[in-house]
Amino acid sequence: MTDVVFKSEQAALALLAALPKAELHVHIEGTLEPELMFALAMRNGVALPYKSVGEVRAAYAFDDLQSFLDIYYAGTQVLITQQDFFDMTWAYLERAHADHVVHAELFFDPQSHTVRGVDMGTVILGIHRACQQAAAQWGMSSALILCFLRHLSEDDAIATLLAAAPYRAHLVGVGLDSSEQGHPPDKFARVFAKAAAQGLKLVAHAGEEGPPAYVWQALDVLGVHRIDHGVHSMEDAALVARLAAERIPLTVCPLSNMALQVTPNLATHPIKTMLDANLCAMVNSDDPAYFGGYLNDNFAAIITALSLSPQDVLTLVRNGFEASFIDDRLRVQYELQLDNAMAQWTVQHG
Numbered sequence: 001m002t003d004v005v006f007k008s009e010q011a012a013l014a015l016l017a018a019l020p021k022a023e024l025h026v027h028i029e030g031t032l033e034p035e036l037m038f039a040l041a042m043r044n045g046v047a048l049p050y051k052s053v054g055e056v057r058a059a060y061a062f063d064d065l066q067s068f069l070d071i072y073y074a075g076t077q078v079l080i081t082q083q084d085f086f087d088m089t090w091a092y093l094e095r096a097h098a099d100h101v102v103h104a105e106l107f108f109d110p111q112s113h114t115v116r117g118v119d120m121g122t123v124i125l126g127i128h129r130a131c132q133q134a135a136a137q138w139g140m141s142s143a144l145i146l147c148f149l150r151h152l153s154e155d156d157a158i159a160t161l162l163a164a165a166p167y168r169a170h171l172v173g174v175g176l177d178s179s180e181q182g183h184p185p186d187k188f189a190r191v192f193a194k195a196a197a198q199g200l201k202l203v204a205h206a207g208e209e210g211p212p213a214y215v216w217q218a219l220d221v222l223g224v225h226r227i228d229h230g231v232h233s234m235e236d237a238a239l240v241a242r243l244a245a246e247r248i249p250l251t252v253c254p255l256s257n258m259a260l261q262v263t264p265n266l267a268t269h270p271i272k273t274m275l276d277a278n279l280c281a282m283v284n285s286d287d288p289a290y291f292g293g294y295l296n297d298n299f300a301a302i303i304t305a306l307s308l309s310p311q312d313v314l315t316l317v318r319n320g321f322e323a324s325f326i327d328d329r330l331r332v333q334y335e336l337q338l339d340n341a342m343a344q345w346t347v348q349h350g
């Protein structure tokens, strides 16, 4: 292991291929590629406002989070049957497996489906069945995190948690996503307390477009175990100190931040500063079908833009396992696999 830049792009790609990784911030509805969106629209007789796959991709130019969400929620309308949720999830898991992801924690947005009359069980069982198949076929572990849409009311979130109660065994936690500005975490204090009482893990998007105050609230009012994104935390030195002291993970999504203009470009992305501040930051794809890349694409982009070293990459990957909601026995196994893979790569490319 060295603390120098990669000798070549090929060496960096070889490291990404070699290292087993965890992905903890991926919205399963954000993995719906235009080709599958069209196939499901045909299968279900749903009209799309696009004539071709090319037209869909052309629409993916975003000014901010809201301009993305409008298109993202429109895309979810093709998802109707349990098989649709299975097919979408399976397509993601195949891509994640190809990127050597060995553990994935998947967000899903049930309110974007139940509002259209799709049953909670249809959503959860379809996603869960694909996860079971990935475990059986590749030994890949995974878990589901139910996200509340923060632009809706807390009462709606509470009703959603209640509707998911029969499927509690399939969930590891709850999260908070959608339009951040004007919808602070404390709007959801009661529903997060209810989820915590059920033994669910807690995460929340905070500091993606919102201020550091929203990250403080997610920690102090909601009691979250991880912060999703959290990039604006870097503007508040006291917050950075708190995140570092408590090893509160940040699930960072570089290509998403660039696509939604959270950061002007990747060269100014704060993920390297986060590592230097000893934060438990890790890399994720967020909505890969919309933001131009899956997990290894995100890694490759920041390696280039920020001149990350092999050691930086190893730290980011290790942080992913530290931040995950797997049990400690499995965590130790993955960390061992990680160290072995790093040692082998170092012999060949280091």
Ligand code: HPA
Residues within 6 Å of the ligand: 027, 030, 065, 072, 177, 178, 179, 205, 208, 256, 286, 287
């Ligand atoms: N931010 C907030 N909500 C979301 C996102 C995101 O990047 N993707 C899907 N829902």
Ligand code: ZN
Residues within 6 Å of the ligand: 025, 027, 177, 205, 228, 286
């Ligand atoms: Zn997200």
